Amino acid sequence: xxxxxxxxxxxxxxxxxxxxxxxxxxxxxxxxxxxxxxxxxxxxxxxxxxxxxxxxxxxxxxxxxxxxxxxxxxxxxxxxxxxxxxxxxxxxxxxxxxxxxxxxxxxxxxxxxxxxxxxxxxxxxxxxxxxxxxxxxxxxxxxxxxxxxxxxxxxxxxxxxxxxxxxxxxxxxxxxxxxxxxxxxxxxxxxxxxxxxxxxxxxxxxxxxxxxxxxxxxxxxxxxxxxxxxxxxxxxxxxxxxxxxxxxxxxxxxxxxxxxxxxxxxxxxxxxxxxxxxxxxxxxxxxxxxxxxxxxxxxxxxxxxxxxxxxxxxxxxxxxxxxxxxxxxxxxxxxxxxxxxxxxxxxxxxxxxxxxxxxxxxxxxxxxxxxxxxxxxxxxxxxxxxxxxxxxxxxxxxxxxxxxxxxxxxxxxxxxxxxxxxxxxxxxxxxxxxxxxxxxxxxxxxxxxxxxxxxxxxxxxxxxxxxxxxxxxxxxxxxxxxxxxxxxxxxxxxxxxxxxxxxxxxxxxxxxxxxxxxxxxxxxxxxxxxxxxxxxxxxxxxxxxxxxxxxxxxxxxxxxxxxxxxxxxxxxxxxxxxxxxxxxxxxxxxxxxxxxxxxxxxxxxxxxxxxxxxxxxxxxxxxxxxxxxxxxxxxxxxxxxxxxxxxxxxxxxxxxxxxxxxxxxxxxxxxxxxxxxxxxxxxxxxxxxxxxxxxxxxxxxxxxxxxxxxxxxxxxxxxxxxxx
Amino acid sequence: xxxxxxxxxxxxxxxxxxxxxxxxxxxxxxxxxxxxxxxxxxxxxxxxxxxxxxxxxxxxxxxxxxxxxxxxxxxxxxxxxxxxxxxxxxxxxxxxxxxxxxxxxxxxxxxxxxxxxxxxxxxxxxxxxxxxxxxxxxxxxxxxxxxxxxxxxxxxx
Numbered sequence: 001x002x003x004x005x006x007x008x009x010x011x012x013x014x015x016x017x018x019x020x021x022x023x024x025x026x027x028x029x030x031x032x033x034x035x036x037x038x039x040x041x042x043x044x045x046x047x048x049x050x051x052x053x054x055x056x057x058x059x060x061x062x063x064x065x066x067x068x069x070x071x072x073x074x075x076x077x078x079x080x081x082x083x084x085x086x087x088x089x090x091x092x093x094x095x096x097x098x099x100x101x102x103x104x105x106x107x108x109x110x111x112x113x114x115x116x117x118x119x120x121x122x123x124x125x126x127x128x129x130x131x132x133x134x135x136x137x138x139x140x141x142x143x144x145x146x147x148x149x150x151x152x153x154x155x156x157x158x159x160x161x162x163x164x165x166x167x168x169x170x171x172x173x174x175x176x177x178x179x180x181x182x183x184x185x186x187x188x189x190x191x192x193x194x195x196x197x198x199x200x201x202x203x204x205x206x207x208x209x210x211x212x213x214x215x216x217x218x219x220x221x222x223x224x225x226x227x228x229x230x231x232x233x234x235x236x237x238x239x240x241x242x243x244x245x246x247x248x249x250x251x252x253x254x255x256x257x258x259x260x261x262x263x264x265x266x267x268x269x270x271x272x273x274x275x276x277x278x279x280x281x282x283x284x285x286x287x288x289x290x291x292x293x294x295x296x297x298x299x300x301x302x303x304x305x306x307x308x309x310x311x312x313x314x315x316x317x318x319x320x321x322x323x324x325x326x327x328x329x330x331x332x333x334x335x336x337x338x339x340x341x342x343x344x345x346x347x348x349x350x351x352x353x354x355x356x357x358x359x360x361x362x363x364x365x366x367x368x369x370x371x372x373x374x375x376x377x378x379x380x381x382x383x384x385x386x387x388x389x390x391x392x393x394x395x396x397x398x399x400x401x402x403x404x405x406x407x408x409x410x411x412x413x414x415x416x417x418x419x420x421x422x423x424x425x426x427x428x429x430x431x432x433x434x435x436x437x438x439x440x441x442x443x444x445x446x447x448x449x450x451x452x453x454x455x456x457x458x459x460x461x462x463x464x465x466x467x468x469x470x471x472x473x474x475x476x477x478x479x480x481x482x483x484x485x486x487x488x489x490x491x492x493x494x495x496x497x498x499x500x501x502x503x504x505x506x507x508x509x510x511x512x513x514x515x516x517x518x519x520x521x522x523x524x525x526x527x528x529x530x531x532x533x534x535x536x537x538x539x540x541x542x543x544x545x546x547x548x549x550x551x552x553x554x555x556x557x558x559x560x561x562x563x564x565x566x567x568x569x570x571x572x573x574x575x576x577x578x579x580x581x582x583x584x585x586x587x588x589x590x591x592x593x594x595x596x597x598x599x600x601x602x603x604x605x606x607x608x609x610x611x612x613x614x615x616x617x618x619x620x621x622x623x624x625x626x627x628x629x630x631x632x633x634x635x636x637x638x639x640x641x642x643x644x645x646x647x648x649x650x651x652x653x654x655x656x657x658x659x660x661x662x663x664x665x666x667x668x669x670x671x672x673x674x675x676x677x678x679x680x681x682x683x684x685x686x687x688x689x690x691x692x693x694x695x696x697x698x699x700x701x702x703x704x705x706x707x708x709x710x711x712x713x714x715x716x717x718x719x720x721x722x723x724x
Numbered sequence: 725x726x727x728x729x730x731x732x733x734x735x736x737x738x739x740x741x742x743x744x745x746x747x748x749x750x751x752x753x754x755x756x757x758x759x760x761x762x763x764x765x766x767x768x769x770x771x772x773x774x775x776x777x778x779x780x781x782x783x784x785x786x787x788x789x790x791x792x793x794x795x796x797x798x799x800x801x802x803x804x805x806x807x808x809x810x811x812x813x814x815x816x817x818x819x820x821x822x823x824x825x826x827x828x829x830x831x832x833x834x835x836x837x838x839x840x841x842x843x844x845x846x847x848x849x850x851x852x853x854x855x856x857x858x859x860x861x862x863x864x865x866x867x868x869x870x871x872x873x874x875x876x877x878x879x880x881x
Contacts, residue, residue: 090822090859218818225823226811226830228758228798235757243752286748287741362762362770362824362858411760411824412858443763617818621861625821628860651767651856659849662862 085125087117104145117407127384131679207612216617234366238436251302251644263295319499340472340493344463363411381410388420447649453510456480481514523690561589573699579686583678597713611675626684634689732800769855779835813872821859
């Protein structure tokens with residue numbers, strides 16, 4: 001262990017030993033009790049956060065996790081308020097986190113309210129992504145809740161001069177089992193301003209003992225959604241609020257060369273804003289704002305840009321030159337690839353491609369921005385409220401504490417709402433107009449000016465023994481990304497590398513990042529090897545797996561599906577694929593039906609394992625939803641672009657999965673009470689596309705190596721040059 | 725001269741150009757934000773309302789076309805604190821994730837069940853195919869509509 005690491009651990013122990021108020025929470029304490037009334041306030045400081053802070057490589061202060069990760073307040077009326085920087089975007093964590101608090105605090109879930117994603121009220125959080133809420137925020141809230149429960153037992157013991165071992169916490173009360181009297185949590189804390197800082201891990205209920213966590217608790221506030229009462233960011237209004245629109249450039253990277261706002265400025269109530277290349281308007285209603293936008297005369301000049309036609313050649317060429325960059329992008333090696341290939345009975349080299357695709361959250365980017373005495377407040381749908389706060393502070397050159405970002409439960413994200421584009425634009429317009437401004441992106445803006453799931457090329461070269469043992473594996477991903485790069489199979493000789501490029505389109509995270517693309521290449525390739533060897537695609541996977549969790553999902557999916565070899569016909573095929581990522585495991589079995597050019601996915605059986613299941617109801621919804629969303633990227637979704645313009649920025653030209661695409665979906669959840677819960681928002685999408693591709697091959701003998709596989713139906717899938 | 729709009733049983737004077745789209749009138753003039761913008765091209769169904777009991781895309785409907793019609797939005801389904809059977813079925817089946825599509829789905833389903841109280845799965849799928857749930861909750865939405873179809877339906881206009 002190096003000296004720095006040793007020092008950090010030492011420091012961590014010292015911190016743990018020091019009296020809690022070391023963390024200068026004093027400032028917030030008064031504010032909290034003023035806001036919430038008296039009662040008990042419990043704060044959690046995880047040791048990990050403290051150790052990351054001093055030596056962490058992320059430099060700016062805001063990037064560092066602050067010492068306090070979560071806090072919880074119990075009011076006199078017994079109402080519990082929990083604060084977390086995570087946000088709800090449809091993944092149902094408001095419910096699953098509430099269950100975990102209820103479990104440890106021993107209160108009814110209905111008495112708990114979560115305040116989420118409010119930069120003034122909730123602890124700093126990097127963002128809601130990477131399937132991290134369940135493995136990190138879940139335990140943090142369980143910790144703070146368990147600590148609160150123990151504190152309440154102590155309070156009761158003091159009050160009654162009782163032995164705490166005779167006291168139990170249940171249903172929001174502490175009861176003395178010997179004397180048969182009880183006090184509610186509110187009665188115990190009434191009139192007091194108690195602060196407790198938790199530094200180390202209190203004893204938690206093991207998943208096998210869960211009574212509220214682990215059950216299919218219905219979505220918190222479900223009624224607000226079916227009545228239309230829930231207010232998304234795009235639904236909010238403020239007194240005097242105006243509506244904003246932004247004038248979009250003619251192409252990406254364009255600059256404004258000619259500008260005449262006269263036509264817009266003369267419309268009553270309209271303000272036109274120009275700031276460098278940013279042009280926008282505000283108006284009392286959206287109709288007037290649209291008319292004003294159209295009345296602006298603007299000319300743009302855009303530089304020459306890569307088009308879709310040469311995309312795949314471009315990304316490979318641009319990247320190859322940088323592949324030997326030491327300390328560069330992810331690269332994994334094992335054994336000797338050359339030796340492995342030389343020792344193989346068969347080798348195979350193929351190339352796979354993935355198109356740019358869009359997230360298409362049904363609620364587009366939206367923000368309401370308001371300035372009051374130099375302080376900026378923005379309500380917006382984002383996965384990273386604290387990063388958006390920083391974006392705003394930088395854009396307007398104001399201090400972080402002059403910006404407040406609040407995230408109402410949002411109309412989906414799928415990795416697509418990491419940035420604060422609409423927030424910054426709305427704030428710029430509000431600043432100019434001197435009034436609150438709402439900006440809601442149109443679907444066309446969403447399809448054009450948001451970022452995309454990266455396109456890429458993946459080259460695979462493999463060596464296999466006659467009996468199906470994988471011995472050599474070379475895997476090069478160009479531009480699509482490094483997530484899920486390494487195989488779950490045991491292979492002695494490997495060379496795996498990610499090659500970043502300068503991409504033609506603005507690109508970023510997507511559900512599972514690049515893992516669905518890497519799984520597609522890997523799992524289709526494995527199927528190709530099985531075909532070369534005349535082996536069962538299920539068997540070649542099982543043979544090369546040593547991880548029992550991976551084997552378990554593979555076997556569970558195959559069993560439920562009734563997997564058997566040679567059950568195909570020219571109109572029916574079955575495929576299987578496996579995935580492992582972010583501590584969870586997935587296997588998909590798919591049946592497709594071929595009718596002329598049309599490919600219909602008839603049935604999907606998916607087995608999924610993410611440790612102990614926190615909410616089987618929500619989990620099943622996530623898994624089935626990932627399967628449906630995955631159909632789009634597998635079969636028909638693709639962004640088309642030319643010379644810095646998106647050619648299909650409308651739902652009429654960008655096909656997303658609809659009811660008619662729905663297969664019969666059967667989900668097998670393997671609940672591992674003996675394992676810590678892992679996240680589940682991403683991995684369930686990963687094995688679907690390769691399983692579909694493998695099923696299409698089984699039926700038709702046509703091997704599809706590009707995503708989407710059948711955007712125009714089967715007959716159009718094999719133009720010359722599409723496949724390696 | 726303002727135009728009178730009949731929404732959820734109440735008359736509202738609206739003083740906006742006749743080509744104003746109903747979606748924005750509902751959301752911005754009447755504060756009925758349960759009806760959502762999803763695409764503005766009639767392709768996602770998030771803005772679905774009932775016009776004289778029939779599902780329609782409010783983002784495509786100009787004021788001139790809805791004058792004199794009875795407009796029902798998601799806010800008009802609940803009666804004296806009691807959820808409409810389709811709303812109740814969506815809660816029971818938890819037929820949503822982010823739930824941004826839910827208003828439009830429910831309005832489309834209410835419209836379907838009024839026309840066809842006992843739809844087959846194929847009829848449900850066909851009636852709702854214009855409504856997008858990007859979270860992919862389709863299996864549960866079909867299940868919710870099936871559940872709602874079971875009890876007797878009242879009529880909503």
